[in-house]
Amino acid sequence: MYRANAARLTVNEGADERPRGVNEVTRTVTVRSEQLPRRTFRAFVELEGMYRNMVEQLVLYAVNNGVTKFTRLRAERYREVRSLYPQLPSHYAYTACQDAAERAHSFLRLKKMGRARKPYPEVRGVSIWLDDHLWRAEGLTSINIATHRGRVRVSVELNRHFLRYVNRGWRLTSEARVKLDRRDRRLVFYLTFRKEVSEYRPKAYITVDVNEDAEAVLIDGIVYLFETNLSRVTLGYYYRRKRVQEKYDRVYGSGSRPARRVFRRLSNNERLLKREIRWKLATLIVREAARRQAAIVLERLGRGPAKGMIERINDPQLRHRVFQAAFKGMQRAIEEKAKEYGVPVIYVNPRNTSKVCPIHGTEIIYDGRNRHGVCSKGGETWHRDVVACYNLLLRALGGDGGDAPSRMRALATLDGGPVPLGPTAAHEPTPIARGAWARWKSLGATSDHKLMRMST
């Protein structure tokens, strides 16, 4: 393990001087109703049918006419869909317009990127969008919904997740969606909570260098290497799907229904696994930042997949997915979580962050066999990810995020002398396997003492 002289750095000169922002943070929470009597449930099945029909018609119109804005869709089509079901509360025609505009918007974007498979988006899973006229919470245990058969009140089952938001000062908003669980005769509500969080003024920096399969994080002079295996997950599922396709195509012909079903399940599993990995790691990093009142420093990513490994993948769709999962997706998870804790996020120029020695400012020579390189001036050995983390820190301290930070000024702001160590030390990160960090609530758990305490 490698520890720099500086236990923690103080930020004064060259510090981040942006005005502190206030972020609005939104979270969706799922709440289920109790099992409904058949008659009541049937009313919701009818409602869903009408709503689906309105959305289908609106989506068709929107895609044909290139409409992606709710306001325009409403202006052009509200009367039409409203007259379809006069018995339905009028606001369903509004929310159907919102729903359809969003579907059309994301479909047209996919089409533009050449990633839409069908000429029209399929309206498969429907969740009914509700607004403040269509539903209200009555206390914490029941929800009142306007339907074509008058207002219906359903009882909901409270869960820990929901109560946590209520108790921590989040505000329940009027936007909600409801989905039907036909097997159980229940309604599933997706409720939206909102909170305003102001960013603090950072007293320190935590830098994060995202790689395909790991994330290097510099905290208190130690570079931790959190293994994520994100690109391995993406590639693994890609090849599994390919095998499934070949097998099913031989038996059923291409594009068969059973093959599609397996595909859907695999894609869903892949998405959930990646989301869990990202979300957990982001939470861990953001909590450490909040505890130290530190800002998080990330690379400013360009549009294209710039990282070396990805360029070697020929399939453009696969390249896109690896990039999304490993870089964009991970960054986005950190950004989202940071907002919730009021942690400022700073972006710096990523150019050559792993190629220049953080001490001497000269080139580091990598022999290409592993992730270690040697400084061309001092001759000291560096691990690529450690170099990247320190250079991100130097750029953040430089203030402008540009290529040429004031190295001397940056180093002078660290207590306890220049970073990092003497010329012969191997600057090694501390690797942590996914199975280990995924169970942690904080980094304190890294010491054996704490690990033992956790296991008892």
Ligand SMILES: [Zn+2]
């Ligand atoms: Zn050097």
